[in-house]
Amino acid sequence: MDRTGALDGATPAATPPRRPAHALALAGAALLKGLAPWVLLVGIWEWAAAVGWSGATLFPPPSEFLRYAVESDFRIGFGNEAMTIPVAIVASALRVLAGLAIGFVAAIATGILISMSRTVSDMVLPLVRGLAPIAPIAWIPLGIVLFGIGNKTAIFVVFMGVYFILTISTVAAVHAVDQRLIKTARSYGASNTQLWTRVIFPSVLPQVFTMLRINFFAAWMAVLAAEMVGLKNGLGMMIILGREMFNTRLILLGMCMVGITGYLVDVLLVQIQRRILWWQP
Amino acid sequence: MKTLSCLNVGKVWASANGLAVTALRDIDLSVQQGEFVAIIGPSGCGKSTLLELIAGLEPVSSGRITLDGKPVTGPEPGVVMVFQEHSLFPWLTVQDNVGFGLAMKGVARGERQARVARLLARVRLTRFAQHRPHQLSGGMKQRVAIARALVENADFIMMDEPFAALDFQTRVLMQQFLLEVWSEFKPTIVFVTHHIDEAVLLADRVVVMSASPGRIIDDVVIDLPRPRRMTDAGFNDYRARLTGLLEGEVMRAYRQEEEADAA
Numbered sequence: 147m148d149r150t151g152a153l154d155g156a157t158p159a160a161t162p163p164r165r166p167a168h169a170l171a172l173a174g175a176a177l178l179k180g181l182a183p184w185v186l187l188v189g190i191w192e193w194a195a196a197v198g199w200s201g202a203t204l205f206p207p208p209s210e211f212l213r214y215a216v217e218s219d220f221r222i223g224f225g226n227e228a229m230t231i232p233v234a235i236v237a238s239a240l241r242v243l244a245g246l247a248i249g250f251v252a253a254i255a256t257g258i259l260i261s262m263s264r265t266v267s268d269m270v271l272p273l274v275r276g277l278a279p280i281a282p283i284a285w286i287p288l289g290i291v292l293f294g295i296g297n298k299t300a301i302f303v304v305f306m307g308v309y310f311i312l313t314i315s316t317v318a319a320v321h322a323v324d325q326r327l328i329k330t331a332r333s334y335g336a337s338n339t340q341l342w343t344r345v346i347f348p349s350v351l352p353q354v355f356t357m358l359r360i361n362f363f364a365a366w367m368a369v370l371a372a373e374m375v376g377l378k379n380g381l382g383m384m385i386i387l388g389r390e391m392f393n394t395r396l397i398l399l400g401m402c403m404v405g406i407t408g409y410l411v412d413v414l415l416v417q418i419q420r421r422i423l424w425w426q427p
Numbered sequence: 428m429k430t431l432s433c434l435n436v437g438k439v440w441a442s443a444n445g446l447a448v449t450a451l452r453d454i455d456l457s458v459q460q461g462e463f464v465a466i467i468g469p470s471g472c473g474k475s476t477l478l479e480l481i482a483g484l485e486p487v488s489s490g491r492i493t494l495d496g497k498p499v500t501g502p503e504p505g506v507v508m509v510f511q512e513h514s515l516f517p518w519l520t521v522q523d524n525v526g527f528g529l530a531m532k533g534v535a536r537g538e539r540q541a542r543v544a545r546l547l548a549r550v551r552l553t554r555f556a557q558h559r560p561h562q563l564s565g566g567m568k569q570r571v572a573i574a575r576a577l578v579e580n581a582d583f584i585m586m587d588e589p590f591a592a593l594d595f596q597t598r599v600l601m602q603q604f605l606l607e608v609w610s611e612f613k614p615t616i617v618f619v620t621h622h623i624d625e626a627v628l629l630a631d632r633v634v635v636m637s638a639s640p641g642r643i644i645d646d647v648v649i650d651l652p653r654p655r656r657m658t659d660a661g662f663n664d665y666r667a668r669l670t671g672l673l674e675g676e677v678m679r680a681y682r683q684e685e686e687a688d689a690a
Binding site: 324326327329330331332333334335336337340344345348423424425 | 479482483484502504506507508510511513514516517518527528531532559560561575579585
C-alpha cells in the first residue's frame, strides 16, 4: 500500500474553509467601489440645490429630507395615525418576508406533490400556469375584499405573487434533478419516500430559492402598492401621505427608505441562501 | 462463493416517437465473486444499461439476471453503483455521503459513524471527513464515491466509467487506488470503460460488446501477472486484439448511423 503515499501527495488539497486575510481587503475595495456612484449622485444633487437649482423644491436633496426626518422626530402622520419611520420599515419588511416564507414553503410542497403524479401534474399545471402571470399588484383589490385592510391582505398579495411562479419553478427543478443522484440513491437502498425527502427535496431548493430572490422585488413593490391604496402603515403609506400633503420631502424620504430597505432585505436573502444552501458554489 | 449471472438478457426501450429500441440482446455473462471484469464497447452499445440491469435499477425485458441463483428484481443490497464524477450528494459532507446507504437502511447513527470513520481511515480520507464535495478535486470525489461503495460491504460494485472525467495523471493514480482497494477489500468489480488500456491494466477478463443492439462478441481473459504496467511484454498483444475487435464494431456502428440518417 506504499503507492498511495504518492496518491495522497498528488491529490490537490481541498480548499481551506477559512477566508484568507486579503479577502477582507478585497471586500472593502468592492464596498468602496459600490459606494462611489452613490456619493457622486448625492454630491451632484446637493450641489445643484446649493447653487439654486429651481427643481430643488420638487426634489429636495438628501440633506433636506433627512433633516426633515430628524426634525419630525422620525414620526410621520397625524394624531393617532402617526407612526415612526422604523415602525414603517419593520411593518413593510415583515409583511413581505412573511408572504415570501409562506409562499416558498407552500410552493415547494405543492410542486413536489404535483411532480409525484403524472395525472395530477397534467391536471394542475395548466391552472397554475394560468394564474402565475397575474402580477402581484393585481391581487390587491381581491385581497382587500377578502381580508379587509390589514396585514393579512399584504401577506396574501405577496403570497399570490410568488406562490404560482415558485410552484412552476419547483416542478421544473424536480424534472431537472440529476438522474445519477437518483440512481445512486436507489442503488444504495433509498425507498421512494427517502428519494423525495433526502435527494429530490434538497436538489430543488437552490433553484427555487433563486427564483424567490428574483421575484422578491415584484413582491416588495406589491406590498408598497397595497400600503398606498389602503393599509394604515408602512413605507408605501408614507409616500402616499407625502403626496396628499404635497410634502415632497416626505415622498423622497419614503422612496429613499423603500430603496434601502428593499436592498437590505435582498442582502438578507443572499445571506440565507449562503448559510442554508451552502453547497451551491 | 457468490455468482452473478445474466442469462439471455435483453432490454428494449420505448423511444420518444413510440418505436421500440433494442438496447441489449442475448447477453450471457457470468461473474464469480472476487473477479474484476471490464466491459468495453462502442458508444451507445448498452454497456451502462447492462450495469443498471444488474444493479436492479431497471427491469430486464427478456431473460434473467440472478445473484446466487436468486433473480434480481430491484436494487439489491449486495450490488452498488459507482458513476462518473457528479454522483456525490453536494449538500452532504464526505462523511455523510459515505454513510448515505447505511442511513437509508436505518443503521443507527452511532454505528454508522463508527463504520464510516473506520473505512475513511482505511482509504486515507479521514482528514476530508467534514469537507463538502465542491471542495474536493475530481480524483478525491471518486475516492469518496468508492469509499461509499466499500462501506456497504457489498459483494458487487458496478462502476460506470468512473474515471472518464479525470485527467490522465489523476486517472493513473485512481487506477492504482482501485487496484489496492480491490486487493484489500476483495469486492467483485464490473467496470465499464472506453479505454482499452484501462481495461487490460485492471481486469481479469475483458468483455467486448458489439455496436447497438449490444451483444457480447468476445470475452478475453487477461493472463498477465500483477502488478501490471502498460510497458509489460504481452500487454500490447491484448491491446492489439481488443482494438481490432472494437474497431470493427465502431465502424459498424458508424455505418448503421449513416444508414439511419439516410433513411
